[in-house]
Amino acid sequence: MTAGVAVCTALLLAFHRAVPGGPGSLLESFLPWLGVVVVVLLPLGAARRSALALIALLLPVAAWTYRFGPLLLPAPEPRAGGLVVVQHNVSDENTDPAGTARALARAEPGLIALQELVEPARTVYERTLARDYPYRTVRGTVGLWSKHPLSGARPLDIRPRGVTEEWERGLRAVAHTPRGEVAVYVAHLPSVRVGLSGLASSRRDESARLLGDAVAAEPTRRVVLLGDLNGTVHDRALAPLTDELNAARRGLSPSFPAAFPVARIDQVMARAATVESLRTLDATGSDHLPVLARITWE
Structure with missing residues (x-):
């Protein structure tokens, strides 16, 4: 169950444009919040000591980090003339x-x-x-x-x-x-x-x-x-x-x-x-x- 949810989360992060119409637009409006799913699933996978679940969790972690990780990096020093x-x-x-x-x-x-x-x-x-x-x-x-x-x-x-x-x-x-x-x-x-x-x-x-x-x-x-x-x-x-x-x-x-x-x-x-x-x-x-x-x- 945990592995399945993790894979689905990763797919939504990577292929959100495949979700059609209004539901797709709604998903994209709150896309960063899919990271909460990983936070919830991580202790569940650890509690079950499921290697498969923990490996599967790497997929949404990687997808979220690729898409939103750069936004969390420190801002560069302000340049003159901006x-x-x-x-x-x-x-x-x-x-x-x-x-x-x-x-x-x-x-x-x-x-x-x-x-x-x-x-x-x-x-x-x-x-x-x-x-x-x-x-x-x-x-x-x-x-x-x-x-x-x-x-x-x-x-x-x-x-x-x-x-x-x-x-x-x-x-x-x-x-x-x-x-x-x-x-x-x-x-x-x-x-x-x-x-x-x-x-x-x-x-x-x-x-x-x-x-x-x-x-x-x-x-x-x-x-x-x-x-x-x-x-x-x-x-x-x-x-x-x-x-x-x-x-x-x-x-x-x-x-x-x-x-x-x-x-x-x-x-x-x-x-x-x-x-x-x-x-x-x-x-x-x-x-x-x-x-x-x-x-x-x-």
Whole structure:
């Protein structure tokens, strides 16, 4: 029994794309948690003194280490000339927007991307961040604050079909950093529902495709995407983005829900650049944890 479960776990880790549809997307959203199966099975195999079970357990250990082990390695020393960014869904129910803004600014990033900006909290973020971040652009419920000049700011149409209400959850701007121009995308993809059939995510998936098309057509060579994508980088539905952009090399860092994070759905990705490391910051008044990433240019 133990050996059979170990082999199945290894197969799921190695061939998760073979699981179809919603169940496959749900599996990929929580793929790192398959490591818990190994932790549970190890003492069972030892208690039974089963050589076969212990040997079989090497399969999921190897598969998990191959896929996620590099993320656990220490982050490299920051290189000069890079860019530090913060991504945070601040929650439209956040009762302390000023405290949240101050907490993000203390990390001293060059860029801060926020989602779920609503009045009157939006005005509080603008006022609190104004001194350290003189450049900003806000479109609908998403915004970008920058230490560097911004140009070419415009809304990004990632609205899925069937959404008729007011819905602006994407923007694009160019940040003029000391190392050159970088196109910055800020996005908040639709939420998903978890059910017996897996993830109900058609709107999220369509919005991801639209965002991926926009990134693919972006003429600026360097691109940074900051967003609440409501999906992990292992989720096949985000392939339009992960095919175009690099994800973080270091840091598992689950960001949601803040009380007990189980998945990182807040992402920082880049093109013609490397996301060297990513980590979460302390909790704010949001149900998401902020994530901080260090980016170096190719």
